[in-house]
Amino acid sequence: DQQVKQNSPSLSVQEGRISILNCDYTNSMFDYFLWYKKYPAEGPTFLISISSIKDKNEDGRFTVFLNKSAKHLSLHIVPSQPGDSAVYFCAASHTGANSKLTFGKGITLSVRP
Amino acid sequence: DTGVSQDPRHKITKRGQNVTFRCDPISEHNRLYWYRQTLGQGPEFLTYFQNEAQLEKSRLLSDRFSAERPKGSFSTLEIQRTEQGDSAMYLCASSFVSIYEQFFGPGTRLTVL
Numbered sequence: 001d002q003q004v005k006q007n008s009p010s011l012s013v014q015e016g017r018i019s020i021l022n023c024d025y026t027n028s029m030f031d032y033f034l035w036y037k038k039y040p041a042e043g044p045t046f047l048i049s050i051s052s053i054k055d056k057n058e059d060g061r062f063t064v065f066l067n068k069s070a071k072h073l074s075l076h077i078v079p080s081q082p083g084d085s086a087v088y089f090c091a092a093s094h095t096g097a098n099s100k101l102t103f104g105k106g107i108t109l110s111v112r113p
Numbered sequence: 114d115t116g117v118s119q120d121p122r123h124k125i126t127k128r129g130q131n132v133t134f135r136c137d138p139i140s141e142h143n144r145l146y147w148y149r150q151t152l153g154q155g156p157e158f159l160t161y162f163q164n165e166a167q168l169e170k171s172r173l174l175s176d177r178f179s180a181e182r183p184k185g186s187f188s189t190l191e192i193q194r195t196e197q198g199d200s201a202m203y204l205c206a207s208s209f210v211s212i213y214e215q216f217f218g219p220g221t222r223l224t225v226l
Contacts, residue, residue, distance in 0.1 A: 004155075032213045043117070043204055043217035044156065089155050098169050099213050100146065101206075103155030 003027045004092050006104035014112050019077040021107050023090030026071065030092035034101065035064060035075045038087045047088075048075070080111045115139060117218035119205050125224045126195055133191045134221045138207030145188050146215060147180060148204040149173065156204050162188060163210065195225045 005024045013019045021035075031052040036044035050057040050064045050073070057064050063076045077084055087108050091101040118137045126132050138145045143164050148156035159178070160170045164185040174180075177195075182188040192199055202222050206215040 034214060036217075041219075041222075043119075043206075043219045046214050046216060049214055091155070093213055095213055098161060099144070099208070099215075100158040100161060100169070101148075101156070101215060102158070105153065105155050 002104075003030075004090055004102050004104040006090055006107050008107055009105070010108040010110070012110045012112060013080050015082055016079045019075075019080045019084065019109055019111070021075040021077075021088050021090075021109065023073050023075075023104055024071055025073075025092050027092070027094070027102070028071070029094045029097075030102070032093040032095050032099075033064070033066060033073050034091045034093070035062075036089045036091060036103075037084075038089060038106070044089060077109075080109075082111045082113050085109055085111050117205055117207055117216055119203075119218040119221050121221060122219060123222045123224075125226065127226050128197060129194055131191065131193045132195060132223065133189055134203055134205075134223075135187060135189050136205030136218060137187045138205070139216060140186075141209070142207035142216075143185065143210055144208045144215075145182055146206045146208075147188070147190055148206065150202040150204060150220070151200075159190075192223075195223075197225050199223060200225045 034049040035047040038044045087106045090104040146161040147159040150156040162182040177193045202220045204220045206217045208215045
């Protein structure tokens with residue numbers, strides 16, 4: 001039972017353009033959402049997060065949008081840079097419980113120079 | 114370096130042997146989590162500690178797995194009688210109780226022959 005779904009396994013974009021990474025969830029108890037970036041042979045690196053009481057959070061080139069009614073969130077990266085090429089994981093948490101993270105399978109982003 | 118550290122980074126063992134991994138969290142963090150990641154999947158929750166207390170274990174954590182955090186600082190994860198299905202990346206993360214972002218170590222890659 002995949003509670004967090006990243007249905008597109010890969011995405012390729014041109015440098016300077018926008019990257020949009022999508023994520024869907026099924027568990028309505030999730031109230032905190034996070035994006036992590038992972039390079040090969042390294043642990044995930046925290047990028048940006050959003051609470052369910054918000055619909056948008058922005059940090060530099062990264063913006064996360066949350067649509068609670070659709071149980072959908074997206075990560076926008078603009079402008080995309082070659083160094084952004086990595087695997088991106090969406091994760092969700094129920095903060096009233098133990099705050100363990102439930103991850104999607106990840107999306108491999110390739111930014112072409 | 115004040116991030117999460119894990120030791121060893123790589124472990125190759127024969128089926129049936131016992132292995133132990135260590136995680137040193139960010140020093141002020143009172144929550145410590147263990148996750149396991151297999152190829153093509155996102156990290157999956159195994160167990161977590163708040164200070165020295167182990168508060169939850171996933172059903173993924175069979176009786177062959179045991180984790181400790183004896184003084185609320187570093188943690189160890191032991192796998193007894195390893196099986197080939199235990200081959201995975203074992204990730205440790207830490208956080209504050211009231212802050213939901215978790216910070217990950219580089220992981221320990223286990224290969225069971």
